[in-house]
Amino acid sequence: MKIFYRDAVENITISWEEFVQDINNSDDFPKYVYTDSFYNIFKFYVLNVLNETELVLLDKSFSSTEVEKLTEQSLHAILSQKNKNLFKGKLENTTRLFEVLQSKENAFFALYTSGTTGKPKAVKHPLANLKRSVIVSKDKANNIWGFAYHPTHIAGVQVFLQALYNKNTIVRLFGVDIKLIEAELNRFQVTHISATPTFYRLFSATTHQFPNVKRITSGGEQFDTKLSERLKKIFPNAKIRNIYASTEFGALFVSDNDVFEVKTQYLNLVKIIDGELFVHKSLLGYFNHNIQVNTEWYSTGDLVEVVNHNPLRLKFIGRKSEMINVGGMKVNPSEIEEAIYNLFDEVDYVRVYGRKSSVVGSIVCCDLVTRDSTLSEYKIRKELREHLQSYKIPRLIRFFDQIELARTGKAKHYE
């Protein structure tokens, strides 16, 4: 009995047969996904695809007030809206499920994104677009996925679809502590993990190795080569891949390290203006009709460096909005973060950010998590002085025992 989904948090293990039966027995499913149960979320995804409807994904950590503001409806109204399952009683087995699944292309997944302006907006992704990054092949039939994103986020949807169409096993790692992750990786022989760099950094405190893992995929945040080296020690047999994606346009580029190659089919769909990456609107999911998208080129807010022109190879150097202006000098937080990771092995996590200053506009600050109790602000700044100009050095350093992972698996920002 091949496992479809294993969840150590809910303590359930569901086989593919049980999953198909559950879908086959479902009378209906909600129009708005707003639940803590990852299993139910996956079930609703499949029902959405089968019935070719539009499913709106809401992370359960949104408060009811936030949900009502986003959707402009009452929570009660949202939760009472349902779609009928036209396939009830018609899916006798897994084979039949897949026959139907292959023929369905018209479903939509609507996700909320904070985008580059910070205010959440809804993006509708046609299934056909999301399937662009799904690769189905016989050699993927036995992949076992460590699922480390929240299912209601674009990366979670992408990983789920990849696992679904290949009839793989999914093992939940999101919201699971290190010791339990170690146990699940071994017990269920996970072969593929997809997660954010923050997830990997926090997991890298592990003292074990996981030779069964064949592929590590990272996305959603900037990836650094130091992390890559650490991961190679923990996952000695894994190939490491980095994905550039967003809620607005899904997965766009993939790379083995921090240099991304733009494939020929995307060459005329991307543009670089003043160091910022722009993508053509045809690559975007559909925005809510209330939002005007009348520009041809969508600004990603990501700054890139061209490392090669032909083929076009890019390196992501930071987010435009995160640049800190210190007395007129622009500081890239990613540069400082990378320097700290490179100079201090014992630092598990660091976030560099700006703080308003009545004297110079902004000053550089950082929050960090380290295993070394002897590491002090003085030590860090002394070392950084050898490598960075004065205005780039963090002037306020806060030490934390652990950083709360926000709903996206990215670190929650302290201001």
Add this chain to the structure above:
Amino acid sequence: MDLKEIIAQIMESKGLTPPNILTDDMDLRDDLGFDSLDLAELTVKIEAETNIDIFADGLIRTIGEIKRKVQK
């Protein structure tokens, strides 16, 4: 709030030796070698402890001026 400690921390971070005694007439720039970034750091650190932004009303030059600002 230990002003002497904060000043010492900032100077040591730059590789400078802080003075044994801080007198009210000591000038932040001329006597202690503070540049604008050091002043910014000083402001932030004092604000963290006292909730007072000593530079809010304009430039502060001496130790005495800082003390008067935070005593309010």
